[in-house]
Structure formats: C-alpha cells, structure tokens
Amino acid sequence: MLRRTALKLTLTGAVLLAARAPRFTWAAATSSGTLRVWSVAKGGYVMTDKVQKSPEEWRQQLTPEQYHVTREQGTERAYSGGYSNHHGDGIYRCICCGQDLFDSRTKFESGTGWPSYTEPVAAENIATAEDRSFFSVRTEVLCSRCDAHLGHVFPDGPKPSGLRYCMNSAALNFVARDRL
Ligand SMILES: [Zn+2]
Secondary structure, three states, X not given: OHHHHHHHHHHHHHHXXXXXXXXXXXXXXXXXXXXXXXXXXXXXXXXXXXXXXXXXXXXXXXXXHHHHHHHOOOOOOOOOOOOOOOOOOEEEEEOOOOOEEEEHHHEEOOOOOOOEEOOOOOHHXXXXXXXXXXHOOEEEEEEXXXXXXXXXXXXXXXXXXXXXXXXXXXXXXXXXXXXX
C-alpha cells in the first residue's frame, strides 16, 4: 500500500515537472539574466543582458508590422519585406534589441520571398521552440536576447548545414559591414 502511494506520488511529480519544462530549447532557458553571445564587430563572444520590455514599450519602439511579427508571432507576406531581394554585405541584427543574428555571407536565394540563411552568426544568438500552429509542427526561431519571433527553420536548405532559416524582413535590421 505504501509502495503504491509512493509510485503515485512519483508519477505526479514527473507530470508536474514535464508541465513546467521551459519553452525554449537552447539559449533562452531563462527570461532574465546574462547571456554569452557572438559579436561580429568584436570577432568573439561577449556577455550581454537579456532584454525584457512591456508590450507598450515595444509598441513605442516598433512599427505596427514589426510589432506584429516579432511580438505576436506574425508572418509578413512573401516578397513584401525589404530584405528578400537584398544583397548588401553586412550583418542582419534583431530589430528589437540590436543583437547580431545573420551574416549576409550565409544568405541564399530560396525563391520563397523571405530572406533565407543557412545558419545564424552563432547558435547562442538565437533560440528555437516548437511551433504547433497552423496544423503543423515547425521550429520557430527567436532572438535569444529579447525573445523576438524571427521566423522558422526548415531542414531543406543547401549544404553544408542543410538548413533554411526563413526569416521575416520586419524582424531584421541590416548594417553594412564597414559600419559595424
Ligand atoms: Zn532581439
């Protein structure tokens, strides 16, 4: 009888732990504190603080479309964004917090109407989460510093990564390499 009670308690504990599992799988396991991320300008890792703002603060800083994409998991219409056909040499930063996200050297023509990259500047600069909206399972990509929604990553990209980071232009801010 005692053993059965103990087993029941253990199972309850496991269920509770599973329910409390963090939403983010990589860097953004915590919503506050410091992060170690890659800085392209410095050519190395730097420590930075997480950025947390209220919806009102984000609305003041962003255009309505930027807010919808980054803070409400929106998706801009294909070919509507400014970076799908953009070929400058530089870095694409987070529109919300300025973190380095993608290098133009990893950008490729995906033919989708959204800016596409084979990899982020460093794994630590992004976070990923499972997205079960629209009756499918996709991998959402977020900024690891401010949790901005950036887009999704798909396993049908070119070699060597084989990945296609399909981003929204509205979530990005391009900075030319000679202005870093
Ligand atoms: Zn950010």
